[in-house]
Amino acid sequence: xxxxxxxxxxKGMLGGSAVTVGxxxxxxxxxxxxxxxxxxxxxxxxxGTWGYGLGGTTSVFVPKTLGADYDLPPEIESWxxxxxxINLFTNSKGYLxxxxxxxxxxxxxxxxxxxxxxxxxxxETIDTTMAKQIGKTTRYNSLTATATGNVTTTYSxxxxxxxxxxxxxxxxxxxxxxxxxxxxPNASAFKPDPRIMVRKSVLSGIMEQTRxxxxxxxxxxxxxxxxxxxxxxxxxxRFEHRLSKPEPIAGCQPHDQPPEELAMGSDxxxxxxxxxxxxxxxxxxxxxxxxxxxxxxxSDASSGLIKPGxxxxxHTCTHxxxxxxxxxxxxxASWFTxxxxxxxxxxxxxxxxxxxxxxxxxxNVLIYATTDxxxxxxxxLDEMVVFxxxxxxxxxxxGLHIDxxxxxxxxxGYTALQxxxxxxxxxxxxxxxxxxxxxxxxx
Amino acid sequence: MKRSSPEYQQTQDRLASGTFGLLLALVLVGxxxxxxxxxGTEPRVRLITTDQYVNSLRYVFGTGIETRVEFxxxxxxxxxxxxxxALAGISSSQLEQFQGAAASVASQxxxxxxxxxxxxxxxxxxxxxxxxxxxxxxxxxxxxxYKRPLTDAExxxxxxxxxxxxxxxxxxYAGLEVALEGMLLGPEVLFIVDRVEPDPENPGQLRLDAYxxxxxxxxxxxxxxxxxxxxDAAASGELQTRDGRARAVDRMLASPRLVDGMRAxxxxxxxxxxFRTVAKDPSIYPQFQNTTAVAAREQTLRTVVNHLxxxxxxYLELYTTRSTFMTPAxxxxxxxxxxxxxxPYTVPADSHRAGLLTQxxxxxxxxxxxxxxxxxxxxxxxxxxxxxxxxxxxxxxDFSIVNNxxxxxxxxxxxxxAHNENPSCAGCHRIMDPIGLGLENFDGAGSFRAxxxxxxxxxxxxxxGVEFDDAVGLAQALHDNPALPRCLVQRIFxxxxxxxxxxxxxxxxxxxxxxxxxxxxxxxxHDLLRRIALSxxxxxxxxxxxxxxxxx
Numbered sequence: 001x002x003x004x005x006x007x008x009x010x011k012g013m014l015g016g017s018a019v020t021v022g023x024x025x026x027x028x029x030x031x032x033x034x035x036x037x038x039x040x041x042x043x044x045x046x047x048g049t050w051g052y053g054l055g056g057t058t059s060v061f062v063p064k065t066l067g068a069d070y071d072l073p074p075e076i077e078s079w080x081x082x083x084x085x086i087n088l089f090t091n092s093k094g095y096l097x098x099x100x101x102x103x104x105x106x107x108x109x110x111x112x113x114x115x116x117x118x119x120x121x122x123x124e125t126i127d128t129t130m131a132k133q134i135g136k137t138t139r140y141n142s143l144t145a146t147a148t149g150n151v152t153t154t155y156s157x158x159x160x161x162x163x164x165x166x167x168x169x170x171x172x173x174x175x176x177x178x179x180x181x182x183x184x185p186n187a188s189a190f191k192p193d194p195r196i197m198v199r200k201s202v203l204s205g206i207m208e209q210t211r212x213x214x215x216x217x218x219x220x221x222x223x224x225x226x227x228x229x230x231x232x233x234x235x236x237x238r239f240e241h242r243l244s245k246p247e248p249i250a251g252c253q254p255h256d257q258p259p260e261e262l263a264m265g266s267d268x269x270x271x272x273x274x275x276x277x278x279x280x281x282x283x284x285x286x287x288x289x290x291x292x293x294x295x296x297x298x299s300d301a302s303s304g305l306i307k308p309g310x311x312x313x314x315h316t317c318t319h320x321x322x323x324x325x326x327x328x329x330x331x332x333a334s335w336f337t338x339x340x341x342x343x344x345x346x347x348x349x350x351x352x353x354x355x356x357x358x359x360x361x362x363x364n365v366l367i368y369a370t371t372d373x374x375x376x377x378x379x380x381l382d383e384m385v386v387f388x389x390x391x392x393x394x395x396x397x398x399g400l401h402i403d404x405x406x407x408x409x410x411x412x413g414y415t416a417l418q419x420x421x422x423x424x425x426x427x428x429x430x431x432x433x434x435x436x437x438x439x440x441x442x443x
Numbered sequence: 444m445k446r447s448s449p450e451y452q453q454t455q456d457r458l459a460s461g462t463f464g465l466l467l468a469l470v471l472v473g474x475x476x477x478x479x480x481x482x483g484t485e486p487r488v489r490l491i492t493t494d495q496y497v498n499s500l501r502y503v504f505g506t507g508i509e510t511r512v513e514f515x516x517x518x519x520x521x522x523x524x525x526x527x528x529a530l531a532g533i534s535s536s537q538l539e540q541f542q543g544a545a546a547s548v549a550s551q552x553x554x555x556x557x558x559x560x561x562x563x564x565x566x567x568x569x570x571x572x573x574x575x576x577x578x579x580x581x582x583x584x585x586x587x588x589y590k591r592p593l594t595d596a597e598x599x600x601x602x603x604x605x606x607x608x609x610x611x612x613x614x615x616y617a618g619l620e621v622a623l624e625g626m627l628l629g630p631e632v633l634f635i636v637d638r639v640e641p642d643p644e645n646p647g648q649l650r651l652d653a654y655x656x657x658x659x660x661x662x663x664x665x666x667x668x669x670x671x672x673x674x675d676a677a678a679s680g681e682l683q684t685r686d687g688r689a690r691a692v693d694r695m696l697a698s699p700r701l702v703d704g705m706r707a708x709x710x711x712x713x714x715x716x717x718f719r720t721v722a723k724d725p726s727i728y729p730q731f732q733n734t735t736a737v738a739a740r741e742q743t744l745r746t747v748v749n750h751l752x753x754x755x756x757x758y759l760e761l762y763t764t765r766s767t768f769m770t771p772a773x774x775x776x777x778x779x780x781x782x783x784x785x786x787p788y789t790v791p792a793d794s795h796r797a798g799l800l801t802q803x804x805x806x807x808x809x810x811x812x813x814x815x816x817x818x819x820x821x822x823x824x825x826x827x828x829x830x831x832x833x834x835x836x837x838x839x840x841d842f843s844i845v846n847n848x849x850x851x852x853x854x855x856x857x858x859x860x861a862h863n864e865n866p867s868c869a870g871c872h873r874i875m876d877p878i879g880l881g882l883e884n885f886d887g888a889g890s891f892r893a894x895x896x897x898x899x900x901x902x903x904x905x906x907x908g909v910e911f912d913d914a915v916g917l918a919q920a921l922h923d924n925p926a927l928p929r930c931l932v933q934r935i936f937x938x939x940x941x942x943x944x945x946x947x948x949x950x951x952x953x954x955x956x957x958x959x960x961x962x963x964x965x966x967x968x969h970d971l972l973r974r975i976a977l978s979x980x981x982x983x984x985x986x987x988x989x990x991x992x993x994x995x
Contacts, residue, residue, distance in 0.1 A: 103835060141535060150720045151515045162532035165515030176539070195621060198608040202625030205600040210630045217636070221488040224532045228630060231538040264733060266722045266812065304812070309726045311813030 043356050043364045045393040046286055047130045047420050048294035050347055050369040051108065051155040053303030054318050054376035056337045057329045058383050062090045063401050070401035075334060078342040082349050084399040085362055087388045087441055089412055092404040093374075094381035095431035103379045104301040104315070104372045111370035111386065111409040112155055114428025120160040126368065126413050126427075127156050128164075131293040133422045139241050141234055142293035145173060145282055147275030147343070148300060149264050155370070156295040162227065166297060170258040170277040177285050178254040185246040185288060186253075192243050200239045207232050251354045251361065252288035255280065266313065267306045268339045271299070275343050279350045287354045287361055298343045301372035305336055318376035330377065344369060348389045366392035368416050370409065386412050388441070392419050397441050410434040415441065477960075479952040483649070483983025484940040486637035489528040489662075492517075494707050496633075498667035500548060503587045504561055508551050512544045516716050521943040522830060522934055523711050529942045533633065545627035552623060553616040562619070569616065572609035577619055578602045584623065589631045590668050591654040592678070601626055635662060637941070639984045649984040653677035656982050660692065663939040664972060665700040666707040685977075692976045696969060702748050705968070709747050712934050714827060715740050717808055724813040728888035730775055731807065738772035739803035739889065745785060746799065757966040758931055759922045762798040762828075763915075765790040773803055776890045795884050795891055798918040800824070803889035810887035817859050817879030824878050824906075828921065830930035834871055853896045856880055877904040881917030928966055932957050939975050953980045 056075050063070040070088065072079055079086060094110040099118045106116055115122040127142060135141035146153040146166035156164040167173040183190075207229060214225045262274055275298055282294050299305055303314035312320060314336040321330040351362035367389040374383035386409045391398055396419060404411065410428035415438045417427055426435035491499075493514045500510050514537055517527035533541075552561050559565075562580050566573035581601045585593040593601070601622045609618030626632065635658055642650040651659060657669040657677040673682070673691060681687030695701065710716070718740045723731040745768040750756050756764070769788035774781040781788070790796045799805060809823040810816050825831040859880070862872035881904040886892050894900060902913040909920040921927060932954055937943045944950050957974060964970035975981055 144536070148720070151513075158532060158534055161518075161527065161530040162534050163515070163518075164534050165536060167536075176536075194611060195608075195617070198604070198611055198618070198621045199624065201607060202601075202604040202621055203628070205604060206625055206628050206630070208600070209597065213630045213634075213636065216638070217488055218486070221529075224488065224490075224530075225630060225634070227532045228538075228633075231533055231535055232628070234535055235538055235542060264720065264722060266720075267724070304722075306722065306724050306812050308724060311724070311727060311811065313812050316811055 043393070044134070044289065044292055045395075045420065046292040046294065046365045047127065047134065047416065048282075048286075048296070048365060048367045049112070049125075049127050049155065050296050050298065050344060050367055050387075051301075052298040052340045052344065052369075052371055053104065053301045054299075054314060054333075054337070054340075055107075055371045055373040055383075056341075056385060057334055057375065058090075060329055060334060061337065061385065062383075063088070066401050066403060068399050075337045076341050078338065078345045082345050082352070082389070085348050085352070085389050085391075087396075087398055088401045089386040089388075089404050089409075090383070090401070091406060092384040092386055092409045092412075093406040094384055095408055096381065097430040097432070101379060101381065104376075107372040107374075107381050107384060108155055108301055108370055110381070110428075110432050111384075111413065113157075114408075114410045114413060114432050114434070116430070116432060121157045121163075122160070122429075123157075124159055125155065125157045126417070127293050127295050128158055129417065129422060129424075129427075130420055133420060135291065135293045136237075138289055138291050139238055140285075140291040142295065143167070143177075143282060143285055143291045144295040144297075145278045146297040147271050147278055148266065148297065148304070149262075149271075149274060150300070153297045153300050154295070155297055155301075158227065161224075164295065166295075167278065169261060170274065170281065171261050173278060173281050174257050177281060177288075177290060178257075181242070182254070182290075183242060183246050184252070184254070185249045190245040196239050196242050200236060203232060203236050203239070207236075246289075249287065249289060251356050252284070254284050254288065265306075266304050267308050268336070269308075271305060272339065272343055272346070276346055276350075279347050283350045283354060283361065286365065287356070296347060298340055298347075303336065303340075305339070307332065307335060315376075323377075333376065344387070351390065362389065363391045364393050365390040366396060366416055366419060368412065382406075384409060388412065388416070391443075395419050395443055397443055400441060402438070402440060407436075408432040408434060411436055411438055477956060478978055478980065479956055481950065481953045481978075481980040481983060482985040483980060484950075484985065485942075485945065486639055486651075486984050487529040487635075487941040488637070489635040489941050490517075490531045490533065491633050491635060492525070492528065492666075492707075494703075495635075495662060495666055495668075496544070498665070498703055499588070502667055502670060503584060504548065504552055507557065508548055510544055510548060512540050514540060519714075521937065522827065523938060524716060525711050525938055526942050528635075538628075541628055541633060542624075545624045548627060549620045549624040553620045558616065566615045570613055571615065572606035572618060573615050574602050574606055576615070577605040577622065580619065581605065581622060581626065585626060586674060587668065587671070588626060589629060590635070590658045590674070591631075635941075637984065642983070645983075649986055650683075651982050651984055653680065653682045656682055656688075657691075659940070659981070660695065660976055662941075663704070663976065664692075664695045665698070665704040667700065667703065689977055692973060695976075696973060702752060705752060706744050706748060708935065708938050709744060710740075711938070712827065712931075713743065713804070714808065714823070715743075715804070718804075721808060722812055723807070723888050727813045728886070728890075730890070731888040732772070734772045735776070735803070735888070736807070738770050739807060741785070742768055742770070742773055743799060743802050743804040746802070749787075751968040755967050755969055758928060758961075758968060758971075759966050760798075762800060762921045762927070763918045765792070765794075765797055767802070776803060776888065795914055797915045798922075800882065800918055800921065801885065801914050806882060806885045806889035807887065810889075813887060815855065815883065815885065815887040817855060817876050817883060818862075818872065819879070820882050821875030821877070821879035824921070825874065828930060829924065829926040830933050831874075831926065833875060836871065837867055853898045854900060855883055855895060856901055878906050878917065880904040881906075881911055882914050884914060928961055929954075929958055932961055932971065935971065936975055940981060950980065953978070 060073050061075040063073060065071050094107045095116060096106060097116045099116045109117045109121060112125040113122050131142045144154055144156045144164040144166050146168050149168050151165050151168050154163050154166045158164060210225060210229045214222050258277055282296060285291055286294060305314040310332055318333045321332050323329060324331050351365060352360045354361040356364055369387040374380045410432045411434045414427040414434040417424055418437050426433050428434050493512055497510050517524045517531050520526040551557060564576040564579050566576050582593055582598050604625060605618040605622035608621040609615045612618060638652045638655045639649045640652045642648040654677045657673045661667060661669040661673055676682040676687060676691050682691055718736050721736050750761050750764055767788050768785045769781045770785050771781055771783060809819040822833050825833055859876045862868040862876060881902055883900050883902045884891055904911060906920040907924060911917050911920050960974055961971050
């Protein structure tokens with residue numbers, strides 16, 4: 001085959017003419033087996049989070065055995081299909097460091113920010129830290145979604161006052177990802193939009209205005225305007241992306257648009273269905289390398305899930321339902337936990353459905369999953385659980401149950417940061433500060 | 444001046460006799476007599492909300508332009524979402540939405556079907572750049588979007604972009620489209636920036652400059668950017684005179700756009716953003732559908748607008764009024780018949796409903812998906828309507844007694860009273876439950892019920908020591924509670940100036956003055972808005988601490 005660079009083919013297409021140039025799906029775009037990038041680079045490793053509310057009940061959640069092939073007590077019975085992919089960390093503890101226990105808030109904030117909150121979110125969440133590390137080259141620096149149908153259900157923050165709002169509608173999420181602005185990496189034709197060049201130049205003027213405005217406001221507002229400037233830069237990068245033909249990716253095969261908007265509703269069945277739809281979209285966004293950072297929230301920390309026919313939503317149930325003396329736990333509260341764990345298993349399983357290289361997408365991701373309490377009935381931050389899934393490009397072992405022996409969940413967060421290449425001496429503050437890598441899970 | 448004071452009587456007599464009547468009335472309201480000295484509010488940079496963005500674009504480009512955006516709500520601070528507008532940052536996904544909306548609006552504006560109405564000039568040659576026409580359109584539009592005239596440099600930048608675009612794309616309108624799309628992402632389109640200047644009438648003090656004052660007034664009263672007339676008043680200097688400002692405010696208060704503004708305020712104060720996701724268990728409340736939630740929100744907002752703006756009645760009576768509006772989605776809850784659409788409706792005198800607390804909006808929003816909640820309702824009343832703070836529950840408490848199926852607890856009253864058997868619960872529940880119990884005749888979906896588990900419901904309770912027998916009694920007790928009007932004054936002032944006070948004085952003296960006047964004015968919203976909008980406190984800006992000043 002003659003030497004033919006994509007850049008040479010595309011060069012000259014941006015002169016302002018809107019001519020479509022059909023490009024053959026040349027073999028030189030792919031590696032030998034068509035499963036990795038043509039450049040020969042390994043598939044990127046992505047980082048994501050998954051969150052749900054209200055922990056679980058130790059007696060029916062925590063396996064009796066440690067290490068591989070751990071047993072699956074009733075609340076995590078549904079993991080059977082994905083157990084080999086999940087590391088379960090139990091007996092973790094969130095340290096309040098003199099702050100009051102802010103119910104259904106302190107716990108997840110410790111796990112995601114590494115700091116016990118006194119009031120507002122104390123800083124960026126771990127996914128934002130990761131996005132700064134590995135999120136800058138893709139169309140989106142991160143994507144955040146929820147199954148609750150509520151835009152405010154998010155565990156991802158840029159800073160105290162800027163949550164990453166959640167995608168909540170499957171149709172809207174689909175349109176954002178795969179609508180008219182999507183560049184299919186496997187499309188044979190590539191037509192750069194000449195308007196994009198012009199847009200870029202207008203944007204630079206807006207960025208100048210933004211810099212000028214920064215100089216006229218107080219310090220706190222200056223930081224906010226600066227953040228706006230950073231986002232404009234990201235938008236500029238997105239425009240740039242659209243000017244070049246993306247690398248073909250075999251696994252990128254977007255589904256059709258979801259047929260219709262789901263009815264709003266917090267009953268578990270609807271939420272699980274919405275969760276599966278949002279998960280499929282998120283997984284395909286990753287497969288198509290639209291982002292390398294992702295967040296999914298199955299339920300709020302004060303989960304409002306409903307069990308049809310039962311008068312109390314999940315959160316209220318955990319507080320008000322008496323412990324069944326025969327069973328030794330709250331049966332309905334446990335029912336909600338079981339449904340949440342089914343959703344987590346659905347989430348993990350979805351990553352195994354996409355082939356990537358010699359394995360699946362799950363081999364190239366690391367997912368960090370957290371909740372807000374150990375035992376919801378008493379809001380305790382003892383006996384908290386954390387999970388991970390995926391093998392981070394072969395760096396992480398999976399399928400293990402590990403007793404954290406009252407360590408803060410930040411030990412897992414710090415290990416994840418190290419695995420993903422964030423060169424930090426430690427993560428977290430005071431008793432939640434961790435500078436220890438959990439070698440047990442590293443290959 | 445209190446209603447009972449001799450000065451008040453004297454003033455009334457003079458007014459009645461016609462002596463100095465007109466003059467005095469002007470002096471009384473136009474010059475804010477009696478307004479205590481105030482350091483003013485801090486300068487703010489507020490992020491625009493979805494409604495403000497849409498309202499503003501509708502004004503600039505007309506209602507024919509479709510703007511489908513939905514930015515995430517801010518976090519609620521001190522009772523209002525809008526109180527966080529001066530803290531919130533823009534996330535990636537939000538900027539993406541702004542960009543999408545900007546592209547869509549720009550393409551609609553230059554569409555052949557709209558351009559003749561929206562672009563004030565026609566280029567001689569559509570196939571190439573035309574700087575004069577571009578400048579005419581962009582300066583006019585930019586003034587409205589930026590809420591001030593564009594600087595020469597800004598305008599030149601946009602005109603140049605339009606020209607470069609026209610050259611590259613071979614079409615004048617295509618170039619203008621891209622320039623407009625960029626303009627819609629301008630930092631001063633998305634942020635509402637308070638700019639200050641020395642106050643010539645009060646040496647040593649700062650005030651909002653005329654354009655920032657125009658914005659503050661406009662977002663306060665209309666929930667949208669200033670219109671051409673208001674910007675003209677700012678440009679001419681008229682807005683910075685007492686008479687000129689009074690004329691501008693009176694025009695805004697008389698405008699139908701006041702309805703948009705006040706709907707936005709009360710929607711925020713009443714926490715109605717939660718309606719977007721409120722869900723009832725269909726197996727327990729099959730009659731409560733998504734349409735019920737939409738209708739419940741609308742019923743209350745219609746009641747508020749009619750009572751406070753159209754009829755100009757007392758704010759206190761909003762909580763006892765039997766005048767409202769009805770639509771089939773709500774009528775079904777009470778088993779009454781009503782024609783389609785919305786019609787005025789008077790609640791029958793023998794009904795258990797009276798005022799906003801007994802509307803489906805309050806009853807269903809502050810309840811669980813499968814049952815009512817005296818605690819949530821009591822908490823909402825205290826926090827939302829009386830501006831009081833109920834402490835968060837302590838960790839490590841056992842609430843299971845509330846669910847005890849023991850036959851000693853057949854009704855919700857019995858169960859919540861069990862809170863009082865636990866000392867760690869009792870402190871807070873005593874200030875919530877006895878209020879919420881007054882609404883026990885309404886279930887979690889807002890329907891009336893006389894019994895629970897076969898036992899007659901006792902809906903008696905008390906609010907701050909005032910005993911009542913049922914919801915109508917609770918409504919009257921709330922009406923008479925002195926914290927009710929004070930809370931509105933607090934919220935509406937914070938809303939108007941863009942956020943809660945952070946200084947030490949908390950505007951106490953100013954708010955006391957406004958409260959007194961609000962009472963004297965018969966608790967009419969119109970007078971309250973006018974008094975705040977014309978006050979020195981509203982436009983005065985306290986100097987930022989030296990440490991906070993931006994380095995040049």
